[in-house]
Amino acid sequence: MSSTATVNTATSLPQEVARRRTFAIISHPDAGKTTLTEKLLMYGGAIRSAGTVKGKKSNQFATSDWMEVEKQRGISVASSVMQFEHEGCVINLLDTPGHQDFSEDTYRVLTAVDAALMVIDAAKGVEAQTIKLLEVCRLRKTPVITFINKMDREVRDPLELIDEIEDILKLDCAPVTWPVGMGKQFAGVYDLHRHQMLKFTPGDNTADSEVEVLDGEDHPYLVEHFPIAHATFKEEVEIVREAASPFDHQAFLAGDLSPVFFGSAINNFGVRDILQALVSWAPSPRPREARQREVLPDEADFTGIVFKIQANMNPLHRDRIAFLRICSGEYRQGLRATHLRSGKSIKLDHAITFMAQERSHLSEAYAGDIIGIPNHGRLRIGDVITQGETLKLEGIPHFSPEIFRVARLNDPLRAKQLNKALQELGEEGTIQVFEPLEKTGMVLGAVGQLQFETVAHRLLTEYKIDASFDSVPVHKALWVSSADAAAMKRFLQSNASRLARDAAGALAFMAPNRSVLQLTIEKWPEIEFHSTREVGAT
Structure with a gap:
């Protein structure tokens, strides 16, 4: 598929933004x-x-x-991104999972349309x-x-x-x-x-x-x-x-x-x-709320937010693509911008556009477009890339999972490959991955059982890892934070066996049952327990 984003160089940014239509199909x-x-x-x-x-x-x-x-x-x-042109408009169409077990992926997509x-x-x-x-x-x-x-x-x-x-x-x-x-x-x-x-x-x-x-x-x-x-x-x-x-x-x-x-x-x-x-x-692309101010789509400076990571779209290359919604300005091949989470400069040199798994390289794109950035673990969901000032775009949420499992390998010699694969699947949001501080083995969290079936299938077909899943004594995972550093240090020391970090490094309390969760919340009033986490916040 040839790129639909190539335009006459005399066309202005506001004109290009005005002809974008970005929508999701839900049901x-x-x-x-x-x-x-x-x-x-x-x-x-x-x-x-x-x-x-x-x-x-x-x-x-x-x-x-x-x-x-x-x-x-x-x-x-999994959500899919497809771009095509119709009657002078550039259509960015996002198909989302209908099954409730994959609702988180759909929620993230809805922040990008x-x-x-x-x-x-x-x-x-x-x-x-x-x-x-x-x-x-x-x-x-x-x-x-x-x-x-x-x-x-x-x-x-x-x-x-x-x-x-x-x-x-x-x-x-x-x-x-x-x-x-x-x-x-x-x-x-x-x-x-x-x-x-x-x-x-x-x-x-x-x-x-x-x-x-x-x-x-x-x-x-x-x-x-x-x-x-x-x-x-x-x-x-x-x-x-x-x-x-x-x-x-x-x-x-x-x-x-x-x-x-x-x-x-x-x-x-x-x-x-x-x-x-x-x-x-x-509507054409709308302004995006940031904590500092409203970001207008026709601003000259490029700003974009990563709302999805997908691994192995091309099984031959074991690739990882970050899906980025352009919120303002325009992308040009070789664009240099700042990756705000790390504070480092990043060069966007090989962006792609999509027709599901088919993709083509593009030299330019505009606010409203969804572009793919080849990614080797540097970009995460919720990351902001901008040419302008530091802007914290309003969030993409993670929700506390409802079902927990541990992976059991049928070939114990593949443990290292399993950990790497689960980390990648956790970063792309297919499933939530928690690594206990005491290194007792990764715990997987999901909204529904079908997510585990999908992970097992992808492990086998994409990573050549044969694994099944066993129950684990976890009732609830809540993210924790505190403005009191001393209290947080004491909490870490006292609860190390029940703490884990998710794929983004955020700390979570893994409660074995409802009673322990309630007692812990009462015992540590200085600690905040969160059922959601804004993606990008650690």
Whole structure:
């Protein structure tokens, strides 16, 4: 894939920033998120035909699912970054894991985007993971576009779905299209803004076919072929026009209102409308909060933050890529900046852009873009790189894990390789790794069991290490800090057997059970115990 970031040298920084659109796709598992990602890439001209999450039967895989374990299981377990150009805009699309066990990766991605596309299964409505992700979007006032998917199946009443989104997610809905029928009686959607009916025809997995447009709500085709669905549609549209919120762009940008589209991603239906909405309505890069001040995207000085580390995207080279969101200024090949955590100068000489695991080198990029920095352990999640003054960009959180295990090698001679591999996987955020101060062996922490299965698979396929996981007597890991250095020294001496450092070197108390945790908190009032840690803070 050739770079999409090369531009006329006469183009100004503000113009380049204005044409960026950076968004994440979020959903509960199996809502159709990865399928929709494929179709957006297809209609955006980035790929010729869409893969499928059912690809393990056909040897055709989703572009965003590049890891071997994803191809085998048909799920997304790592966020992917894809960049393409459409209608004069540079689109940075981030596909995120839908499975709740990988929620931390999704939370980090949501700190790097300016908008979100929420996919909802029309048969299931609002689900648990969707609620959690919307809470993160709400905290950041991230604008959200809603796509209600799978209308070609027997699904729930669309009015009921809109009510559920508004009631549970506390998000006003402004329908832009409205379905006519569902399942075998799905005739298409009516564009409430253009007053046109878009006729549904099952897709042929290409972007070449044109959607047939029928003018007006009472087109003879609808009345003749879908009389019952048409009559229901007329009643629903009347209710929508009277009761639903009208689309307001400022309310959308403030994160208070979501435009809603209906369709069927698997059949390529409704995808063009989503892509057009992202280009027309989604914001260009927004200012970034720092502790010192607000960082504007069109400032001349380059500023970026690392929000993800990924190892072994290219198994042939055992590479490590730091994903960096450019917050201000522009990247030029050979750019020199300061790595704030170390205080050292860093040269960014080989940045890359992505189409999932496919990548190409680029000579320039701008605020809003996501670039990859080849990294050999120097960069960590949360690191800030800047040409300007020292700026502490607001954080990317780590959450206290809920399940703890220790790795057990089937070949004891691979212990050194195992420790190195786990350290790398911990630095990229695949799993949390804690090394006890007394060197009794690394403890792994995760949100869910699937993370351990993924780690085991990656250890075997990427590092050639055969390992399984055993339970360990850890109930909770809380990070500790204190403004009282003497108290912290006493705490370290008294609790060395229950203290560990995570992959970034931050100190954590490993409580064996709830009682010990409570007693320790009461006994050491000078020590602060934290269930979250801002990435980059040690």
